[in-house]
Amino acid sequence: MRKWLLTVVTICSLAGNTGCLLPIYSVDPARRAQQLIYTSENLRAMLDEWERIWFLDQPSHLTPHSVHGGII
Incomplete structure (x- = not known):
């Protein structure tokens, strides 16, 4: 039981430092800019x-005002 708990604590502590110990993006500025563009x-x-x-990209048909769609 103690071994499993130690394993879980170790995994959680390493997962929390993923951006610090293991960099997510490249060190090369040109490559890092490309990776950031792809991510965004x-x-x-x-x-x-x-x-x-x-x-949500469609117009809402639940307008509170009556809209005339024909020729006035």
Whole structure:
């Protein structure tokens, strides 16, 4: 039991330091800029996909005012 607890504590402490001990991005500035651009593009695409799934990118038909769509 003590061995399992020590293993879990070690894994949690190493997982918390992933960005410090093991760098996420490259040391080379050009490569790091490319990786950051890819990451931000992936996050933007994820947000667009989320809005598409929940139909948040569509106009709302629940307007409080009556909108006339024909020729006046």
